[in-house]
Amino acid sequence: MATFKDPFKVDGVTLPTPDEYTTGIEDLSSEATGRTLDGTMHKDVVAVKDYYEFKWRRLSWSQVAQLLKAVDGKTQVTLVYADPRQASTFVSGTFYVGKRTTAAINLNDPVNTWKDTTMQFTRI
DSSP: OOOOSSOOEETTEEOOOOSEEEEEEEEEEOTTOEEOTTSOEEOOEEEEEEEEEEEEEEEEHHHHHHHHHHHTTOSOEEEEEEOTTSTTOEEEEEEEEEEEEEEEEETTSTTOEEEEEEEEEEEO
């Protein structure tokens, strides 16, 4: 298996290696897609789009701030990521950033730990 040093990046900012990394791939169909009266499905694929969700179980406040600042307010970003369709290599693509979530564990401790931080990237 190939190993990579700092493979995940958004607009050149290295992301911590996620604890969970999920991908979804879906076909986008035209308005002509549907079933005829005999029950046969007619599918007209106009594009294939993929999305990626990163999840980190525990991050410091400074790490969470770096992640959020890397994408805040941007209409598109360049993401370097692992595509399951392209074995043993990381690729880059243009994405928009969707929902971002995080939860504070204890902001009074010296580390200021955050948990379950997630970011979702969807191909433009």
